[in-house]
Amino acid sequence: MSRRLAIAIACFLVAAAVVVLLPFELDGYHEGLAAKVAIFFIAVLGLNILTGYTGQISIGHGAFMAIGGYTTVIMSHDHHTNLLLTLPLAFVIAFGFGVIVGIPALRFSGVYLALVTFAFAVSVPQFALKFSTFLGGSTGIQTATAPGHLWLYVVSWSCAGILFLVAWLVLRGRTGRAFRSIRDSEIAATASGVTLPIYKTLAFGISAAFAGVAGSLFVLATNGFAQPNEFGVFLSLELLVGAAVAGFGSLWGVLVGAIFIALLPTVSADVPLIGSAHGQDVVFGLIVIGVMLLLPTGFAGLLQRLRTLPGIRTAEKEG
Amino acid sequence: MTELAQRLGFANRSRRVGTGVSIPVVIILVAAAIFLLVGSLVSPIFAQQTVAGLAQGAIFASLALALVLIYRATEVVNFAQGEMAMATTYFAYQLTLWHLSYWAAFFLALLMGFLLGVVVQVVLIRPVQHSVIAVVIVTVGLFVLIDGLVTWKWGADLKFMPAPFGNQVYHVGSVAFSRQDLGTLVVTIVSVVLLWVLFRFTKLGLAMRAAALRPASAALVGVRVNRMLAIGWGLAAVLGAVAGLMTEPTVFLQPTMMQAVLLYAFAAAVLGGLESPAGAVVGGLALGVFLNLIGQYVGFATSELRLPIAFFVLLVVLLVKPHGLFGRKQVRRV
Numbered sequence: 001m002s003r004r005l006a007i008a009i010a011c012f013l014v015a016a017a018v019v020v021l022l023p024f025e026l027d028g029y030h031e032g033l034a035a036k037v038a039i040f041f042i043a044v045l046g047l048n049i050l051t052g053y054t055g056q057i058s059i060g061h062g063a064f065m066a067i068g069g070y071t072t073v074i075m076s077h078d079h080h081t082n083l084l085l086t087l088p089l090a091f092v093i094a095f096g097f098g099v100i101v102g103i104p105a106l107r108f109s110g111v112y113l114a115l116v117t118f119a120f121a122v123s124v125p126q127f128a129l130k131f132s133t134f135l136g137g138s139t140g141i142q143t144a145t146a147p148g149h150l151w152l153y154v155v156s157w158s159c160a161g162i163l164f165l166v167a168w169l170v171l172r173g174r175t176g177r178a179f180r181s182i183r184d185s186e187i188a189a190t191a192s193g194v195t196l197p198i199y200k201t202l203a204f205g206i207s208a209a210f211a212g213v214a215g216s217l218f219v220l221a222t223n224g225f226a227q228p229n230e231f232g233v234f235l236s237l238e239l240l241v242g243a244a245v246a247g248f249g250s251l252w253g254v255l256v257g258a259i260f261i262a263l264l265p266t267v268s269a270d271v272p273l274i275g276s277a278h279g280q281d282v283v284f285g286l287i288v289i290g291v292m293l294l295l296p297t298g299f300a301g302l303l304q305r306l307r308t309l310p311g312i313r314t315a316e317k318e319g
Numbered sequence: 320m321t322e323l324a325q326r327l328g329f330a331n332r333s334r335r336v337g338t339g340v341s342i343p344v345v346i347i348l349v350a351a352a353i354f355l356l357v358g359s360l361v362s363p364i365f366a367q368q369t370v371a372g373l374a375q376g377a378i379f380a381s382l383a384l385a386l387v388l389i390y391r392a393t394e395v396v397n398f399a400q401g402e403m404a405m406a407t408t409y410f411a412y413q414l415t416l417w418h419l420s421y422w423a424a425f426f427l428a429l430l431m432g433f434l435l436g437v438v439v440q441v442v443l444i445r446p447v448q449h450s451v452i453a454v455v456i457v458t459v460g461l462f463v464l465i466d467g468l469v470t471w472k473w474g475a476d477l478k479f480m481p482a483p484f485g486n487q488v489y490h491v492g493s494v495a496f497s498r499q500d501l502g503t504l505v506v507t508i509v510s511v512v513l514l515w516v517l518f519r520f521t522k523l524g525l526a527m528r529a530a531a532l533r534p535a536s537a538a539l540v541g542v543r544v545n546r547m548l549a550i551g552w553g554l555a556a557v558l559g560a561v562a563g564l565m566t567e568p569t570v571f572l573q574p575t576m577m578q579a580v581l582l583y584a585f586a587a588a589v590l591g592g593l594e595s596p597a598g599a600v601v602g603g604l605a606l607g608v609f610l611n612l613i614g615q616y617v618g619f620a621t622s623e624l625r626l627p628i629a630f631f632v633l634l635v636v637l638l639v640k641p642h643g644l645f646g647r648k649q650v651r652r653v
Contacts, residue, residue: 108637108641111396111593112589112593114455115396115585115589116589116633116637118585119585119586119630119633120630122630123630126624126627129623130623130624233582237398237459237462240455240456240459248452279467279471280467281463281464281466281470282471284460284464284467285462285463285464288459288463289460292447292456293446296447297450
């Protein structure tokens with residue numbers, strides 16, 4: 001265990017060093033992109049806690065992002081709260097909504113749960129349209145102040161680092177064990193003394209809270225503008241794609257998944273053959289399908305396979 | 320139907336295949352039907368809204384049925400179902416541009432839909448079949464891909480096809496029925512019935528049901544399971560194409576035309592219990608009528624809230640019956 005722990009800490013430190021040094025090399029636009037990676041990192045991490053570790057599929061995490069995002073905008077727009085202070089608030093409020101959704105979700109499993117959460121993702125942006133005086137309607141609503149690229153970069157990656165540590169600490173201890181036992185077999189988990197309703201709802205709450213923070217950073221990344229369109233169904237699907245590319249039940253894969261969904265639309269925007277904005281969709285779709293055909297278990301599965309290759313088999317497997 | 324059949328003493332061999340309708344559900348459905356009938360006789364507006372709702376619901380039902388067909392066979396929800404329907408509708412549009420009559424284009428588009436479904440299953444789904452989540456992600460990728468391809472080929476602006484049924488309105492007493500609504504209702508019901516006949520009374524249908532329910536046993540008695548699954552995806556895509564073509568006259572041709580319909584179809588399929596074809600049809604019709612009547616009579620339910628209301632109803636139904644109206648509780652061995 002200790003060797004694995006050392007490797008994990010080393011990886012974390014290297015990643016942290018890269019993140020700290022990166023802004024010295026990047027211009028404003030690319031800082032924004034890098035911040036986007038951090039934002040999706042947080043959201044996919046949250047989804048992975050729920051889906052990868054607890055086995056509860058959610059296609060509704062875009063809705064929790066919307067809740068976090070609108071929390072930030074409303075606090076800043078109506079009450080001129082400091083943007084930094086709105087982040088923990090988004091965490092708490094999204095946690096609350098996660099618990100609220102998690103309680104009825106106790107009765108569902110598998111594909112029914114997926115569709116109920118999907119329904120949630122579809123419904124939430126509609127409320128922004130319905131209650132347009134408070135939530136801005138289809139044109140959206142903006143924060144009182146819009147942060148710069150560097151601010152966004154620093155705050156996003158700090159949040160990503162902190163939340164990664166939180167996720168790691170939660171998952172490696174008693175709670176994480178309970179989560180994984182629920183994923184592997186609910187009946188066996190109950191038999192071993194895991195109280196299903198508490199842990200499932202807790203997983204929903206934590207996961208939603210992560211998505212909430214990601215959502216408020218997501219809004220800040222678009223000049224502080226929150227629009228119902230931005231939080232449409234597609235965002236939830238994107239997060240699911242990110243989690244699948246990352247590989248469920250792995251913390252390290254999440255970074256790859258986040259890079260994938262954050263950068264792919266930008267990278268594929270200027271495709272030579274098809275051109276225009278639609279080329280982006282075509283390439284995104286093709287690559288998502290291609291990745292799934294080649295790596296059905298995601299990046300984490302690839303790592304796992306590499307680790308068990310004869311040449312690379314090391315003592316760490318014992319750990 | 321099973322419990323009912325058992326109680327009445329004529330449970331047959333199709334017991335395990337059948338759906339589980341409980342007595343309270345039947346009573347509620349009958350009561351709802353009587354309510355609609357009485358309402359329609361009393362108020363012409365109510366009657367008009369009910370028929371329009373049924374037409375809308377029939378579209379939901381056919382797409383929901385497509386989802387159910389695929390779910391029963393592969394335990395997977397096809398997120399690209401609506402976009403596949405949209406693509407085949409665009410194909411029909413292209414044919415009408417080439418001066419084919421509407422109905423020739425209609426049937427060629429159904430054929431095209433079938434081919435599309437088969438190709439998607441064979442090329443994209445089969446390689447990842449063993450992993451549900453991978454299949455779901457592939458269908459999400461397909462969703463984006465089809466969207467991009469169609470927008471690239473035909474553009475995102477509205478297109479118009481010739482009206483399949485014309486714009487006449489029939490008057491029965493003081494009630495006006497649009498020919499469009501009635502036509503939609505007839506076409507979707509005919510296609511659903513044809514599909515039911517195929518599944519119930521032909522050897523192919525039997526083989527497909529066997530392949531979907533007990534793949535291993537079916538393979539042992541000589542059913543080509545993979546081929547049956549591919550045909551199943553093809554038929555689902557045909558139903559989707561019907562839904563797409565029937566949606567076109569009301570929302571017109573645009574790449575996003577099926578997205579809302581797909582969401583309602585999801586709701587309808589889950590409402591009926593994802594396993595049950597009859598449930599999908601009933602769920603679709605009920606949802607269509609319910610949304611139309613709510614929109615007509617409840618002021619708070621503006622168009623923005625149509626989707627949330629649909630899903631709220633879904634949630635309430637699921638909380639009472641977690642496997643849908645017609646679904647059966649799955650018993651799992653530890």
